[in-house]
Amino acid sequence: MAPYDLVASLGVTGSYLVYLAIGFAFGFILESSGFGDSRRLAGQFYFTELAVVKVMFTAIVVAMILVFWSTALGLLDYNEIWVQPTYLWPGIVGGVIMGIGFILGGYCPGTSLVSVATLKIDGMFFLLGHIAGVVFFGETVGYITRFWHSGHMGFFTLPELLHVETGVVTVLVVCLALAMFLGFGWLRSAIYGKAE
Amino acid sequence: MKRLPDLRVPGALTLLLAAGGLAWHGQPSLEQKWEFMAPKLESRLQEREVYIDPAELLDLINDDYIHLVIYDVRSEPYWNEFRLVDSEHMLLNRLPAERERLRGLPDNAVIVLVSNDEKLATEGWKRLMVIGKPNAYILEGGLNHWLNIYGVSDEELDTHGRASLGKPDGTLRHRFKLALGDRHAASRPDEHLTPDREYTSRVRLLKKIEKAGGCG
Numbered sequence: 369m370a371p372y373d374l375v376a377s378l379g380v381t382g383s384y385l386v387y388l389a390i391g392f393a394f395g396f397i398l399e400s401s402g403f404g405d406s407r408r409l410a411g412q413f414y415f416t417e418l419a420v421v422k423v424m425f426t427a428i429v430v431a432m433i434l435v436f437w438s439t440a441l442g443l444l445d446y447n448e449i450w451v452q453p454t455y456l457w458p459g460i461v462g463g464v465i466m467g468i469g470f471i472l473g474g475y476c477p478g479t480s481l482v483s484v485a486t487l488k489i490d491g492m493f494f495l496l497g498h499i500a501g502v503v504f505f506g507e508t509v510g511y512i513t514r515f516w517h518s519g520h521m522g523f524f525t526l527p528e529l530l531h532v533e534t535g536v537v538t539v540l541v542v543c544l545a546l547a548m549f550l551g552f553g554w555l556r557s558a559i560y561g562k563a564e
Numbered sequence: 565m566k567r568l569p570d571l572r573v574p575g576a577l578t579l580l581l582a583a584g585g586l587a588w589h590g591q592p593s594l595e596q597k598w599e600f601m602a603p604k605l606e607s608r609l610q611e612r613e614v615y616i617d618p619a620e621l622l623d624l625i626n627d628d629y630i631h632l633v634i635y636d637v638r639s640e641p642y643w644n645e646f647r648l649v650d651s652e653h654m655l656l657n658r659l660p661a662e663r664e665r666l667r668g669l670p671d672n673a674v675i676v677l678v679s680n681d682e683k684l685a686t687e688g689w690k691r692l693m694v695i696g697k698p699n700a701y702i703l704e705g706g707l708n709h710w711l712n713i714y715g716v717s718d719e720e721l722d723t724h725g726r727a728s729l730g731k732p733d734g735t736l737r738h739r740f741k742l743a744l745g746d747r748h749a750a751s752r753p754d755e756h757l758t759p760d761r762e763y764t765s766r767v768r769l770l771k772k773i774e775k776a777g778g779c780g
Contacts, residue, residue: 369600369601369604426575429579430579433579433582433583433586436586436591437585437586439591439592440586440589440592442592442596442599442600445597445600445601445697447663447696447697448697523663523667533587533590533591534586534591535586535587535588535589535590535591536587538583539580539583539584539586539587542583545579546576546579546580
């Protein structure tokens with residue numbers, strides 16, 4: 369039953385090679401999907417370019433279906449997967465800050481690394497800004513510990529929020545994703561007057 | 565360049581079908597999850613790797629470097645009658661609610677499940693494994709065994725003596741005139757007054773802890 373202990377079966381070096389291969393494949397797919405181009409990435413906020421939203425949401429939905437089918441069939445122990453605990457208020461503020469940074473800089477942290485890999489200068493500057501932000505945050509978080517730990521809800525997921533079965537949540541998320549794809553397409557047509 | 569076929573509609577239908585199938589199939593119950601995990605974990609029960617001697621539990625209770633959690637999974641009347649100091653009353657059906665706490669336990673945490681014999685505690689151990697595989701153990705022989713060692717004074721030997729541990733049926737085989745809870749001498753035996761008892765240590769911490777003392 370997954371997840372497997374790679375270090376136990378492949379050793380430290382072997383497991384690191386697997387992580388490297390996964391990281392490389394992830395970066396390759398991001399770059400192939402156009403995620404290394406800040407104009408494409410920023411375009412999603414203006415409804416001119418919807419590939420990013422579609423690729424990301426499709427990946428989320430496919431992963432969700434695969435994870436929960438695997439647990440349903442006894443192939444994966446879901447409890448062994450790390451679920452980030454929810455800290456509501458810092459989560460919301462952090463999301464807003466990241467959104468502003470995304471629109472201004474044209475990248476999120478992961479995609480800036482992809483753009484650096486293809487030697488894009490704006491990506492390099494974004495990454496420098498990112499590192500500076502990380503250092504600044506690390507040095508100042510001690511002053512906002514109360515806020516940093518506020519709104520703690522533990523390992524809070526959609527089935528717990530909605531009080532419904534995981535499978536039903538999966539159907540809802542798939543419907544939401546499909547509705548969003550259609551809605552964004554219509555919105556783009558309405559704003560720019562052209563069909564995708 | 566040849567244009568790729570438009571797979572949006574078939575793709576959307578596939579996602580919907582897969583999600584609908586998942587909703588229809590549902591997620592496994594705790595019992596089904598244990599069946600999935602049993603091939604890996606059942607041997608630990610059969611080889612008694614997780615059953616700890618009462619003397620080892622007493623050492624854990626008195627070890628300040630261990631974050632010890634004792635779950636008493638018996639019904640309330642038994643809990644009221646006799647229990648270990650600092651143990652927590654935790655019925656089996658309430659164990660899933662402990663998931664978050666279990667995930668947040670430190671590396672020096674050890675969980676010990678206790679019941680009158682081993683039956684209920686073993687069920688609890690299986691559930692804990694399903695919930696989150698914490699570093700959990702079972703009190704060997706249960707509280708009946710514990711009371712045989714720490715709960716029967718020399719004077720009592722003539723009256724009710726030691727309880728038989730054969731054919732476990734889930735009952736507390738020692739009789740108490742009053743429901744003493746954790747006020748019985750055996751609820752927390754004095755380690756200096758109890759006889760030394762040899763045992764094979766089975767508890768392994770997730771991470772080795774450095775013990776320090778004195779002024780250093």
